[in-house]
Amino acid sequence: MSEYTPFEMIAYTGSRVLEDEKIVFVGTGLPIIAAMHAQLTHAPNLYMIYEAGSLAPILEMGMPLSVGDTRAARKSCFLKGLCAAFELTQRGYADYAFIGGAQIDMYGNVCSTIEGNNYSRPQVRFPGSGGAGAMAANCEKTIIIMALEKRRFVKKVDFLTSIGFGDGSPDYREKAGVMGSGPYRVITNQALFGFDEETRRMKLLEVRPGLEPTDIQELVDFELIIPPDVKEMAEPTKEDLRLLREVIDPEGYFLKRVVKQ
Amino acid sequence: MLGSVSSKIKNVSNLQYEEKKFEFWGPTPDEARKIMINKSHALKDKRTTLKEAVAKFIKDGINLGIGGFVNTRVPVAIIHEIIRHGVRDLTLSLHSNSICPELLAGAMILDPDRVSIKRVELAWWGYEIIGIAPLLRYLTTNGMIELDDYTNYGMSARFKAAAMGIPFIPVRDHGGSDMELVNRGMMIQCPFTGKNVYLLPACHPDVGIVHVTAADMYGNARIFGAHCTCPEIAIASTYTVMTTEKIIPTENIRSYPNLTEIPYPAVDALIEQPYGAYPGACYGFYWFDMDHLGMFRSICEDFRKTGNKDALKKYYDEYIFGCETFDDFLEKVGYKTLKKVKELDGGQPIII
Numbered sequence: 001m002s003e004y005t006p007f008e009m010i011a012y013t014g015s016r017v018l019e020d021e022k023i024v025f026v027g028t029g030l031p032i033i034a035a036m037h038a039q040l041t042h043a044p045n046l047y048m049i050y051e052a053g054s055l056a057p058i059l060e061m062g063m064p065l066s067v068g069d070t071r072a073a074r075k076s077c078f079l080k081g082l083c084a085a086f087e088l089t090q091r092g093y094a095d096y097a098f099i100g101g102a103q104i105d106m107y108g109n110v111c112s113t114i115e116g117n118n119y120s121r122p123q124v125r126f127p128g129s130g131g132a133g134a135m136a137a138n139c140e141k142t143i144i145i146m147a148l149e150k151r152r153f154v155k156k157v158d159f160l161t162s163i164g165f166g167d168g169s170p171d172y173r174e175k176a177g178v179m180g181s182g183p184y185r186v187i188t189n190q191a192l193f194g195f196d197e198e199t200r201r202m203k204l205l206e207v208r209p210g211l212e213p214t215d216i217q218e219l220v221d222f223e224l225i226i227p228p229d230v231k232e233m234a235e236p237t238k239e240d241l242r243l244l245r246e247v248i249d250p251e252g253y254f255l256k257r258v259v260k261q
Numbered sequence: 262m263l264g265s266v267s268s269k270i271k272n273v274s275n276l277q278y279e280e281k282k283f284e285f286w287g288p289t290p291d292e293a294r295k296i297m298i299n300k301s302h303a304l305k306d307k308r309t310t311l312k313e314a315v316a317k318f319i320k321d322g323i324n325l326g327i328g329g330f331v332n333t334r335v336p337v338a339i340i341h342e343i344i345r346h347g348v349r350d351l352t353l354s355l356h357s358n359s360i361c362p363e364l365l366a367g368a369m370i371l372d373p374d375r376v377s378i379k380r381v382e383l384a385w386w387g388y389e390i391i392g393i394a395p396l397l398r399y400l401t402t403n404g405m406i407e408l409d410d411y412t413n414y415g416m417s418a419r420f421k422a423a424a425m426g427i428p429f430i431p432v433r434d435h436g437g438s439d440m441e442l443v444n445r446g447m448m449i450q451c452p453f454t455g456k457n458v459y460l461l462p463a464c465h466p467d468v469g470i471v472h473v474t475a476a477d478m479y480g481n482a483r484i485f486g487a488h489c490t491c492p493e494i495a496i497a498s499t500y501t502v503m504t505t506e507k508i509i510p511t512e513n514i515r516s517y518p519n520l521t522e523i524p525y526p527a528v529d530a531l532i533e534q535p536y537g538a539y540p541g542a543c544y545g546f547y548w549f550d551m552d553h554l555g556m557f558r559s560i561c562e563d564f565r566k567t568g569n570k571d572a573l574k575k576y577y578d579e580y581i582f583g584c585e586t587f588d589d590f591l592e593k594v595g596y597k598t599l600k601k602v603k604e605l606d607g608g609q610p611i612i613i
Contacts, residue, residue, distance in 0.1 A: 028389045028390055029390070050487070051413055052330045052331075052333060052487035052489055053487040053488050053489065054487060061607055065389070065390045065551075066331055066332050066333065066389045066390065066542075066549070067330070067331065067389070068329075068330040068331055068332065068333030068334075068486075068487045068489060068542075069332075069333070069542070069548075069549075070486060070542060070544045070548055070606055070607070070609055072487075073486045073487050073544060073609075074609070079486070079487065079488075080487075080488050081417070081487060081488030081489050081490055081491070081492065081493075082330070082356060082413055082414065082417040082488075082489060082490045083414070083417050083418065083421050083490065083493065084488075086413070086414035086417065086418075089414075090414075090432075090433050107273075109273060109274070109438075111274070113410060113439070117274070117275035117276050117277050118277050118278075119276060119277065119278035119279075119439075119443055120278070120279065120404060120407070121401070121402065121403075121404040122401060122402060123402065124398065124402065125397060125398050125401035125402060125408075126387075126393065127385045127386050127387030127393060127394065127397070128383060128384055128385045128386060128387075128408075128410055129384050129385065129410060129411065129412045129413070129415075129438075129440065130357055130384055130385035130412070130413050131384075131385075131412065131413040131414070132412070133384075133412035133415075133434055133435065133438055133440060134412040134413060134414040134415070134434040137412075137433060137434035137435075137436070137437075137438075138433055138434060156273070156274055156275045157273075157274045157275070158274060158275050158276065159274055159275075159276050159439045160270070160273050160274040160276070160437075160438045160439040161438060161439065161440070162438065163436075163437045163438045166268075166269055166270070166273050166437050167269055167272075167273050169269060171269075172268075172269050172437060173437065174456070174457075175268045175269050175436075175437065175457055176268040176269070176270070176436035176437025176438075176441075176457065177268065177433055177436040177437070177448065177456065177457040177458045177459050178433055178434060178436055178437060179433050253390060254390075
């Protein structure tokens, strides 16, 4: 097995989760990389939508570094603005959302607004919802990329930015007036999570080879559902790594970043 | 509140917040309509200078709507002139932006008597790949500005509602998130389906600022690349100041009227300013300059970490106060850099 970095594992896993003939709503960085990898491998008819306004671009100028980037608009089928992109999503044209955040709870609620719970004077202020809150509400399935750390997998988020299953009650999303079916996968470099249909709580699906479910539970501040049939995560092959390193992100803008401890 | 219902958002997170009393943070829909009716709607030559436009429209206490998206077609030239001119107690309205609000924030940190931001209604403020916005973090963690959070669609839909001349717009996001608790929208039961739906108030900036690909002298504008929410912001605002890469003949506009994204009555001042979004990008003309954005950002980050304003002051003295016009700034940036960002765009096909 080749050596790979945490970000490469996340991008590869993100790619595996995506299916062909779907539309994925992408943000800058790992989501774009995962979608590009899927297009180059098992999902040639997967298309991207970017919130600045482009649908199904051909990324022949290389990986976009910004959602509104010229590269993300290049040779798209349809190119308008934010209203158009999000209204297509509200209407049901976007199958997957890829979002990130600073904190997540057991129901897949994500925070990307503040750290520290005082809204008017937070300890840390993040950029804010951006598109994420709308994507989590109205793309059909939400895929969340997170770093697997106790301070991020928390019992309660400081600010609920992107809706998951809320308090876990069966009608939470309906009462919230949102349309998508909610959190679908949570991708980290050491584990892949899904959600239990019955309770809507986070459930461990796969762990990285060499790790046990108990290792993962130690990195999470709430109780995970751990089924008896947890699988091993697939690892990227030499060819997958070649695509990621040489074709998709040759400059290493995202994949060569060092994980902050 | 009449007709309001609740989702189940209470107590899902740790959030502590104070209820906001509802008010429009700019002109009300009725006020915005009145101003529009009382303007001349003639096809008039709107060409002017940035100095004249900013002096005429930028006043203390206004709501300033900022166009572009993060680093794309951001109205930097107008922001530079606003900082030189000075304006206090601003309300900013934006969906996503990077250097424009950061430049205003830096000016406020250096001299709050010249430039100050009171509050911001927004979805996102940062640099994407280049990093977080240090001055947003500084101002918020020190309790110096008030924020009102929406999603990118939320802010865009608010501009759209204003552009449509309606007081609110139903959307299918915000509900069940803490934005439902902190922002000025409201959950109601839909009178037709009986289901919960979130309403957002229209957002009419007093002044909207946008940078476009091309426009004729009356302000009929074309936008290539992502439109962002610039058409809606221009139409929603009571006054719109527009910079354009190029002024084109009206003949061109009238040959292909379908290509006009912003119609002339929405524009009050027009300035031809090549590279008017630099160091941001403008599709068909130039890509964003990661080096310059990164340089300004790291100066701001150093200030945030150390509290030392020297480097920040030096940047403003050199690039804003040390320049009479935006062309002077571009001269300091230099031909080689401008040539490089032009090449990086790759000459995208546009019709002007």
